[in-house]
Each structure stands twice: as C-alpha cells, then as structure tokens.
Amino acid sequence: MARHRAPLIAHHKDGSQCPPSHKHTTSGKPLHPDCPGRYLFESVCTCGTWKLSGGIKSYINDERKRHLATHRTADELPQGPAALRRLLRLDAS
Template structure:
C-alpha cells in the first residue's frame, strides 16, 4: 500500500487555507480575503503519524521523510 501525507495550510481559527491563498515565505497573506497562514499540517494515511508546525518547509521535509520510511521500514 502506498501511503500519502498531504500538506495542508490552516488559518488561526483552524479552518483550511485554500491553495489559491498565496503567502509570503513568513506566512503573511497576499490574498485580500486571507487572514494569513498560522500553521501547516501533514497527516499520513497510515493513521499513526501527524505533524503540525508554523514552518511550512519544516512540515514538508518531515512529511517527505515519514512517507519515505514506509518504502524502507528499516530506516529510522
């Protein structure tokens, strides 16, 4: 089974921040109707892993590392 851990962005109230809401690298909104990205989150389809952090890049790297661990279960 191939596992996935899609990355999603969220506003401070927990609502999803749609992909069309573009941001600066620090999360400040470039879209007029967006309050800003408060955090990014990844949840794996394996059901045992989730990761949430303010840094989108950090979440993305952790997500990639986790999904790769399913391909090679002996990896740390």
C-alpha cells in the same frame, strides 16, 4: 500495495483550512484579500500512525518526506549515484 500519502495542509488561526488559491509572498504575507494568513501547517499520513503540525512549513514538509520514505519498498528506493551520495553524507543528519 497502496501508496501512502501525507498531504501538507495550511490552516488559518481560527482553525479553518487555507486553500491553495490563497497565495502568499515568500515571507508568508497573504496576497489574497480574504486570507488572514497562515498560522499552522499540518500533515497526516494515510497509514494512521503519524501526524505532525507546527508553524514552520519547511520543518513539517521535511519531516513529512522523511516519514513517507519509511513506507518505501526496496524496489522503490532510488538507485545510482544520487542514492550513494545520500548514504555517504558526512553531516550528522
């Protein structure tokens, strides 16, 4: 079975893709002289049924990871104490 992917891609305000060579500070300020700054983040899954875009990178990345986890088979799921801790989380997420 093919493994699904959903790359996280940054875009400039004009809609052009912000390449990985355009480095930014942790606050998002562009360090590359030709970069106007990241405006939008987008992720599209290769399954063809999921797409998400927005201005907050961490939110898009978390949702991307959550969606990709739905494609995992039982033998790909993590085993052991880490998996048990996730199952027993007491928070509302």
